Amino acid sequence: MEKITFDKKFFNIKDTLTCGQVFRFVKYENGYLVFSWDKCCYLYETLDKTIIECNVEDKEYFTNYFDLHTDYSSIYESAINSEYLMLKKSAEMGKGIRILNQNKVETVFSFIISQNNNIPRIKSIIEKLCVKFGKLCCFDDKSYYAFPTPSALANATLEELKETGLGYRAPFVKRLAESIISGFDINGLSTLPAYALKATLLNIYGIGEKVADCVMLFAYKKTDCFPVDTWMEKVYKEDFFGMLSNRKEMSKWFTETFGNNAGYFQQYMFHYKRNIEK
DNA sequence: CTCCAGGATAGTG
DNA sequence: CACTATCATGGA
Secondary structure: OEEEEEEHHHOOHHHHHOOOOOOOEEEEOOEEEEEEOOEEEEEEEOOOEEEEEEOHHHHHHHHHHOOOOOOOHHHHHHHHOOOOHHHHHHHHHHOOOOOOOOOHHHHHHHHHHOOOOOHHHHHHHHHHHHHHHOOEEEEOOEEEEOOOOHHHHHHOOHHHHHOOOOHHHHHHHHHHHHHHHOOOOOHHHHHOOHHHHHHHHHOOOOOOHHHHHHHHHHOOOOOOOOOOOHHHHHHHHHOOOOOOOOHHHHHHHHHHHHHHHHHHHHHHHHHHHHHHOO
């Protein structure tokens, strides 16, 4: 077992996992188990450190997954020095949030499932998909299921897919799986320029503006992307006093205002807005 | 019971 | 173009 130790100041486990970017994690002992594609790691915090425990061969995978090569202090400073009070408060509260570098195939499927849905249900559907169609794996003495391969999903019937609670999203999942089997290369898209990547994602059945932005930010590291959902629409209107009416234009405004920090700031503010209004 | 959840699609004007 | 009814499911 390998241990990766990182300063806790810019790596809060709970905030990073629960700000809506990732759906496969469970509380375990003093921390969390996190699953990515077919891999697993265990996370916990000490007084001043965040510790990742994983298999030796997965060390670099999870170092990159948790974005440990990126320095968050300058991102945080930039938010704290912003003229927008909402952003300052959000950054202060969520400075331990990191944007993960997730498996691309898993992320595309996960965010197709996320449309018009809530986080507990998204987690439940994905977990059932893994149990039903994923490969049995083990980590230490624990067993879990990998994210299903595209071929496993393509071979499933719509009725079988719907047993996981997918509802009307089942055809989205099936069609994407079939297209990957036929040669559509999700991972290969990383070489495309941002505008071409976005156009390609929007062309996928079941993916619109918001989901495309999420995939670009959470799997392709396009940190100038700013997904606008119901929460960010509230932020835009209530905290930025914006007058635009559609979400695509709001997203554009945030991107133009915050540049390459837009994605990080979106996570800070999403986390703040959701936690403060409860 | 109604409403809504980190929306997208197909159809209409 | 912009606007909107509808989509399956479960929890509040």
